[in-house]
Amino acid sequence: MPTRQSRATKADPQTDAAIHAAIARAVMDGSLRAGTKLAEHRLAEIFGVSRERIRKVLHRLGAERRIEIIPNRGARVPQPTLTEIREIYEAHRVLEAGVLMALVPRLDEAILARLDAHLAEERAAAERGDRSASVRLSGAFHLLLVDAVGNAELSRILRDLLSRSSVMVSVYEPASQSICAVDEHGVIVDALRARDVAHAVALSAHHFQHVEQRLRLDPGPAAATDLEAAFRPYAPPKPTRARRAR
Amino acid sequence: MPTRQSRATKADPQTDAAIHAAIARAVMDGSLRAGTKLAEHRLAEIFGVSRERIRKVLHRLGAERRIEIIPNRGARVPQPTLTEIREIYEAHRVLEAGVLMALVPRLDEAILARLDAHLAEERAAAERGDRSASVRLSGAFHLLLVDAVGNAELSRILRDLLSRSSVMVSVYEPASQSICAVDEHGVIVDALRARDVAHAVALSAHHFQHVEQRLRLDPGPAAATDLEAAFRPYAPPKPTRARRAR
DNA sequence: CACTGGAAGAATGTGCACATTCTCTGGAAT
DNA sequence: ATTCCAGAGAATGTGCACATTCTTCCAGTG
Numbered sequence: 319m320p321t322r323q324s325r326a327t328k329a330d331p332q333t334d335a336a337i338h339a340a341i342a343r344a345v346m347d348g349s350l351r352a353g354t355k356l357a358e359h360r361l362a363e364i365f366g367v368s369r370e371r372i373r374k375v376l377h378r379l380g381a382e383r384r385i386e387i388i389p390n391r392g393a394r395v396p397q398p399t400l401t402e403i404r405e406i407y408e409a410h411r412v413l414e415a416g417v418l419m420a421l422v423p424r425l426d427e428a429i430l431a432r433l434d435a436h437l438a439e440e441r442a443a444a445e446r447g448d449r450s451a452s453v454r455l456s457g458a459f460h461l462l463l464v465d466a467v468g469n470a471e472l473s474r475i476l477r478d479l480l481s482r483s484s485v486m487v488s489v490y491e492p493a494s495q496s497i498c499a500v501d502e503h504g505v506i507v508d509a510l511r512a513r514d515v516a517h518a519v520a521l522s523a524h525h526f527q528h529v530e531q532r533l534r535l536d537p538g539p540a541a542a543t544d545l546e547a548a549f550r551p552y553a554p555p556k557p558t559r560a561r562r563a564r
Numbered sequence: 565m566p567t568r569q570s571r572a573t574k575a576d577p578q579t580d581a582a583i584h585a586a587i588a589r590a591v592m593d594g595s596l597r598a599g600t601k602l603a604e605h606r607l608a609e610i611f612g613v614s615r616e617r618i619r620k621v622l623h624r625l626g627a628e629r630r631i632e633i634i635p636n637r638g639a640r641v642p643q644p645t646l647t648e649i650r651e652i653y654e655a656h657r658v659l660e661a662g663v664l665m666a667l668v669p670r671l672d673e674a675i676l677a678r679l680d681a682h683l684a685e686e687r688a689a690a691e692r693g694d695r696s697a698s699v700r701l702s703g704a705f706h707l708l709l710v711d712a713v714g715n716a717e718l719s720r721i722l723r724d725l726l727s728r729s730s731v732m733v734s735v736y737e738p739a740s741q742s743i744c745a746v747d748e749h750g751v752i753v754d755a756l757r758a759r760d761v762a763h764a765v766a767l768s769a770h771h772f773q774h775v776e777q778r779l780r781l782d783p784g785p786a787a788a789t790d791l792e793a794a795f796r797p798y799a800p801p802k803p804t805r806a807r808r809a810r
Numbered sequence: 811c812a813c814t815g816g817a818a819g820a821a822t823g824t825g826c827a828c829a830t831t832c833t834c835t836g837g838a839a840t
Numbered sequence: 841a842t843t844c845c846a847g848a849g850a851a852t853g854t855g856c857a858c859a860t861t862c863t864t865c866c867a868g869t870g
Contacts, residue, residue, distance in 0.1 A: 409717040
């Protein structure tokens with residue numbers, strides 16, 4: 319009997335990890351706005367894989383709290399309330415206090431040099447008005463701090479928290495302002511260099527509260543986004559014929 | 565109105581959540597020892613559900629890092645190295661420092677009363693030599709601390725961390741000693757009552773280091789455990805006839 | 811005109827069959 | 841005797857078909 323389709327032409331064009339990363343990134347960077355429905359069938363068509371593959375990825379994203387899954391009702395990009403967002407930021411602030419306390423005793427010149435280099439990058443991005451780079455770098459600053467402690471578990475937890483707060487920035491953050499003022503990062507590094515734990519912690523807390531205060535009060539429109547447009551840069555290695563957008 | 569009878573007659577004997585909880589608990593409390601293979605087919609028979617159901621639960625447990633999944637090679641109870649365990653404990657210690665700093669400013673009599681009541685429970689368990697209760701309560705103490713902050717996200721993160729360190733206790737902890745000395749918990753509460761943040765943090769760090777030092781250096785035997793025996797208390801609504809273990 | 815009931819269509823959930831990969835055993839060659 | 845290889849058996853991965861549930865829309869009634 320004839321084989322259905324020799325999918326043996328090549329190994330899976332889209333591996334699970336690739337699809338997972340694509341959707342996670344689209345959710346994180348705001349390409350998919352809060353409230354967007356993530357229908358299994360449509361995603362399967364877009365990525366050119368079976369629905370089961372999409373289904374598995376979606377469930378994993380749900381377990382990671384990156385998307386919201388309601389039984390029998392599918393997956394959506396989460397639309398967090400302002401209270402939930404403040405909780406995320408507060409959690410980040412509380413945990414970073416512990417990170418700073420653990421970091422000070424093990425500071426060395428190499429770590430301080432890396433932080434200085436990062437601050438220079440941030441300033442450069444701010445000066446040339448590159449908002450995209452600024453957002454990315456300001457998040458990376460906090461990751462740099464936790465990575466300096468040298469505990470993989472800590473890094474994983476904080477990285478996860480940061481990636482989830484990124485989702486929310488796209489909903490609540492006014493687009494005209496940068497997320498983290500580079501000056502505030504600079505003074506934290508200064509306090510670290512002086513081995514002043516209490517001051518570093520206080521500056522960090524103050525910094526996070528600044529960010530929280532900048533959040534808009536209205537959630538903005540919860541309109542859905544076109545799935546195909548969001549995933550166009552990713553991977554249709556499938557010669558799909560033109561499809562009309564409804 | 566004809567009520568749905570399909571659910572009534574065929575009533576899912578085991579819901580996904582129940583199976584998930586059963587396996588997670590078995591892994592956490594040591595009923596399944598490190599290295600035990602979790603074969604899909606056998607679990608499906610034991611719980612009396614289809615293999616797909618087990619498969620989904622297993623993948624979710626893997627995403628939560630509660631079990632270890634190797635592609636094409638199945639799921640196993642993780643057997644962490646001593647270094648990984650120390651990282652978990654260190655992470656917990658670092659994060660709890662932040663929690664204590666956030667907790668002190670919002671301490672009130674109600675919280676202190678809850679902590680006191682918990683300490684009394686711990687002492688009672690210790691006095692009657694109930695090791696099982698002692699282990700459970702000593703973990704609950706740290707959850708009580710983070711819950712008192714009132715941030716659900718923080719509670720979730722620390723709860724997850726604690727549940728994962730519980731796995732390791734069963735591997736590395738000598739059975740004759742209790743996990744957390746109740747005295748050490750008591751002095752932490754004393755420092756909190758005095759609003760002495762620095763002291764509370766120092767005591768907490770000292771406490772965690774105590775626990776770390778108690779860990780045995782040899783991982784002990786990595787023998788597998790009989791799956792059916794571990795899950796006998798759970799889930800056999802199976803009218804299956806007796807089956808002999810091969 | 812508003813509201814309820816229900817049917818049709820669509821989306822999600824599940825079991826099954828088959829494909830792929832791995833493990834284990836037995837035998838032959840060095 | 842040890843090592844390597846091949847084949848059988850078992851376990852995992854995947855696509856498909858069907859069952860269940862939800863949404864939507866429309867007809868009928870008060």
